[in-house]
Amino acid sequence: MLSQLPALQVVIPLIAAPLCVVFRNKEIACLVSQVVSILSFIISLILLQQVLEVGVISYALGGWLAPIGIEYRIDILNSFVLVIVTGISSVVTIYSNKSVQYEIDTEKIYLFYTGYLLMFSGLLGMTITGDAFNVFVFIEISSLSSYAMIAMGRDRRAVSASFTYLVMGTVGATFFLIGVGLMYSMTGTLNMADLAERLPKVYESKAILVSFAFISIGILLKLALFPLHLWLPNAYTYAPSVVSAFLSATATKVAIYILIRFGYSIFGSDFVFSQYPTAQILASMSIVAIVVCSLVAIFQTNIKRLLAFSSLAQVGYIILGVSFNNINGLTAAIVHIFNHALSKGALFLAMGSVALVIGSVKIKDINGLGKKMPFTSFAIVIGGLSLIGVPITAGFISKWYLILGAIDKGWWPLAIILLLTSLLALVYVWRIVEVMYFRSETNVSEVKEAPISMLIPMYILVAMTIYFGLETSFSAGLAKQAATYLLGMSG
C-alpha cells in the first residue's frame, strides 16, 4: 500500500471528480472534495517523510519501467510542493461550502467541485511526474478545468476573463510542448532523469537552445511574469472567491516549480546560467514586474484585483530568487512559494468572506470593516504584513533569504531596490487598512462577522503565517535542503 502512494496522490482526486458527477448532489460533492483533499494532504506528508528518510522515490506507473513507461519521481523539492498544494486545498475546501453556495448557481455546484478536483489532480500530476510530456498532459488537465471554474464567477466579465486565459494558457502550453518536442528529437527520451543525463552531450546544438527558449516562455506565461501576465488579474478578480484563493496560492506556484525543475535539474544550471545570460534576463524582468505590478496594485479600487497585482509582484520576487543561481536565492524562491501561498491564501479567503457578507470587494465599500468584521479584518492585516515582509510573519523569512542571495551573488545594490519595493507593498496594504479601521462606517451597518466555518480555515492560514515566521525549520529548512539538492545535482 505504502509503495502505491505516488500513484494514489494523483489518482484519488482524478477518480473522485467523476464521482461528484455521478451523485449530482452539492453536499456530497463538497464532502467528497474535502475528504479527498485531506487524504491527499496526508499522503503528501507521508511521501515527504519517506523522501526525507530514504531519498528520491521513483515509481513506475502501471509497472512500465522508466524510458518506456511514465515515471513518477519524488524528491525533496516536489514533495514539498505537493504538501503546499494539498495543504492549501484542504483549507480551501473546508472553507468553501458557504462561499460556493453564495457565489455559484445551486444546480452547478456539483460541477464546480468536479472541476475543482480535476484542477487539483492536474496540479498534483504536474508536480509529481518525472516525465516531460506528462507535465504537458497535466498542465492541460489543470488549465482546462480552471478555465471552466473561472467562468463560473458571478460577474459576467468572468467569462471573458476565462476566455483570455484560455487563449493565453493554450499558447503557453503549446510553447511548452514545442520545446519538449525539440528536446525529444535531440535526445530521444522524455524522462526527466534521462534528459538530464543526455542533454549535456547536445548542449552545443541550437535546437536545444531554442527548445529551452520555448519551454521558458511557455512556463513564464503560465506563471504570469510581467509582461506575460495579462490573463491573470481578471481571472483572479472575477473568479469565484474559492477559486481565486486556490489558484493564487497554488497554480502559479506549481508553474514556478516546473520552471525550477526544468532550469535546474533538466537543463542544469551550467547550461542555463553559465552559458547564457539567463540570470540577467530573468532578474531584469522580475525587477520590472515587482515595481510595475506593485505600483499598479496601489491604485486598484477592487481589492481582489489589488491582490492579483500583488501576486504578480510576488511572482517577481520568486523568479528573482530563481535567477540568483545560488543556495540562498533558490531557498528564498522555494520558501516564498510556501510563505506566499499561506498569506495570499489567507487574504483571498478573507476577501471571500467579505464578498459573502457585504456583497462587494471594492475598497469604497468596506469603510469601517474593522469594527463590523473584526476577525476577518485582522486576518487581512496579518496577511498584508506578511506581504510587506514584516518580522514575525512568514514574508520576512523569504525576504531575508532573498537578500542573502542577492549579496551572495554580489548584487547588493539590487537588495536595496528590492527592499524599497516592499515600501510599495506597505502603501497598498495601508490603503486597505486605513479604509477598514480609520473610516467611519457608512454602508455596512447591517453587517455581521463571517460564519465560523469560514473563519477557522482562514485563521489556520493566518496562524501558519505567524508560526512560519517564527519557526523556520520546516519551511526554510526544507527549502534549503531542496536548494542544496538541486544545485548539488546540477553542479
Next chain:
Amino acid sequence: MINFIPPGLVLIIAGFLLPLVPKQLFRIIAFLAPIITIFIVLQIPDGVLIQRTFLDYSIEIVEGDRLSRLFALIFSIMALGGTIFAINNIKTKELGFAFIYAGSAIGVTFSGDLISMFVFWEIMAIGSTMVIWNGLELTSHKAGLRYALVHFFGGVILMIGIIGNINQTGSTNFDIVTLNSWAQWLMLIGILINAGAWPISSWIGDAYPEASASGMVFLSAFTTKTAVFVLIKTFPGTDILIYIGLIMIFYGIIYALLENDMRRILAYSIVNQVGFMVTGIGIGTEMAINGAAAHAFAHIIYKALLLMSAGSVLYMTGKRKCTDLGGLYRTMPITTICGIIGALAISSFPLTSGFISKSMISQSAADLHLTYVWFLLTAASAGVFLHAGIKFPWFVFFQKDSGLRPKDPPFNMKISMILFAGLCIIIGIFPSILYSLLPFKVDYVPYTSGHVTAYLQLLLFAGLAFFILLPQMKRTLTISLDTDWIYRIAGYKIIQFLSKELKLLIDGIKGGTPEQINSFIEYIVKYHGPAGILARTLPTGRTIFWVIIIFALFLLLTLLS
C-alpha cells in the same frame, strides 16, 4: 522562573489583550503589566538567558548587561508613567499599541544578537505607527503613513546592513562593529534614521505632534532612545557621530525657536536632546558613554513630563498653538509648576536630572581637549534654555492672557506629572542613584562650585537674552519649512531627470502639496491607475505580441552570447 519570561513580552502580550478585555480588567492589566515588567527587568542577571535557533542562526533573545538593564528600566518606568497619564482618556486600542511599542523597545535592549534586535526594531515601527494613526485628526493618517514609510525605509537599510555584516563577519553578535565596508555603513545609516539624525530628522516634528495627547508622551520616549541604545552598543567612538550629533543639536534649537505649535516645539527639542547623546557616543570615552546613557535616562523622564504638561493643556483647552495660549498659570497651577520643573531639567538647571547627565558629556569633550565640541555643546546649552526652558512655559502659561480658564487636568494626569517631576528632582539632588546604574564606573562629581556657578551664569544670560529679544520671539502663525523642503521641491527638480518611478517613493515619503507632485501622481496614475495602460484589461493579442517579443529577445540574447 520569572527570570525566563522575556521582559518585553509581558507588555506585548498585555498590548494584545487590552483592546479585548472588559473595562475593569483593562485598568488592572494596564497598571499591572508595566509594574511586572519593571520587576522582571530588575531581576535580569548578566549573560544569555534565552537562546533559540532561527533561520540558520542561534539567536539570544534575552541577554542582560548593565546598559540594557538601564534602558529597559527607564522604558518600563516610562510605560507605567505614560499609562497613569493616559488611563482616563486613551482609546483601548491606542494603549494596546503603545504597550506593544514599549515592549518591543525593551525587547531591543535585551537582544543578544542582531537578528532579534532587528525583529523587535520592526515591531516597534509598527506599534509606533499605530499609535500615531490613533491620533486626533484626519491629518494623523497621512502623517502616520509618512512616518511608517520613513521607518520601514530605515528598516530596509538596516536589514541589508545587518545581513551584509553577518555575511562578512559570520557572526550575529550584537556588539561593537567597525565601519569597514558598505554593510556597516548601511547599518549606521539605518540606526541613525531612527535616531532622527540630520538630514532625516523632520519625521519627528512631522509625525509626533499628530498623535494624541497621551500618544505623544509614549512616542517621545522609545524610538529615538532605542536608536541611541543601539548606537552605544554598536558604534561607540565613531567620529562622524560627533558632527552628526552637533548638527542635530542646532537643528533642533533653530526649528524649535521658529515653531508655534507647543508640542512641535517639544518634538524638535527631542532632536536637539538626542543630538547631545549622539555626540557623547561619538566621543566614545567611558565617561561620554556614561553621559549619553544617563542623558537618555534623564531625558525620557523630563521630556515625558514636558509632554504631559503640554498634553494636559491640549486635553483641557483643545488648543496647540502658542499664539492661542497664554496666561494659564492662574487656573492650571500644578500643570504650570510641573511644566516648569521639566523645562528646568531640560535646560540642565542645577538640582535637576538634566544637570547631572548632560554635564558628563561636556566634561568628556573637555577631557579629550575637543575644544570646539566643548564650546558648541556649551553654547547649545544656552540654546536649549531658550527654546525649551523658557519659551515653552512662557508662551503657554504666562505671556498674554488668552482668556482661557481651564482647570488642572484630571487626577491621574496630575499624579503622573507630579511623579515624574519628583523623579527629575530626586535624580538631580542624589545623582548617585542614577550613576550607580550606568554601564561604567563613575568618578564624576557634578556639583563643584565652579561648575554650578558657570552654568547658572550661562542660563541667566540666556534668559536675559530671551526677554530682551522677546518682540522678535513672538510666535506668529507661521509654518517653518524644513529640510524636507529639499526633498519636497529642490530634490524634485533634480529627480525629474531621473527615473519617473523613483519619484513616487520620494513623494510618498513626504506626501507634499506642490502642484508638481500632483502632476507627478497624475503621471503615475496615468499608467498605473485603474484605467492606465499597465492595469487595463487588454486584448489577448497584446500578450501574444509580448510573447513573441520576449521569445525573440531571449533567442537573440542567448544566441549572441
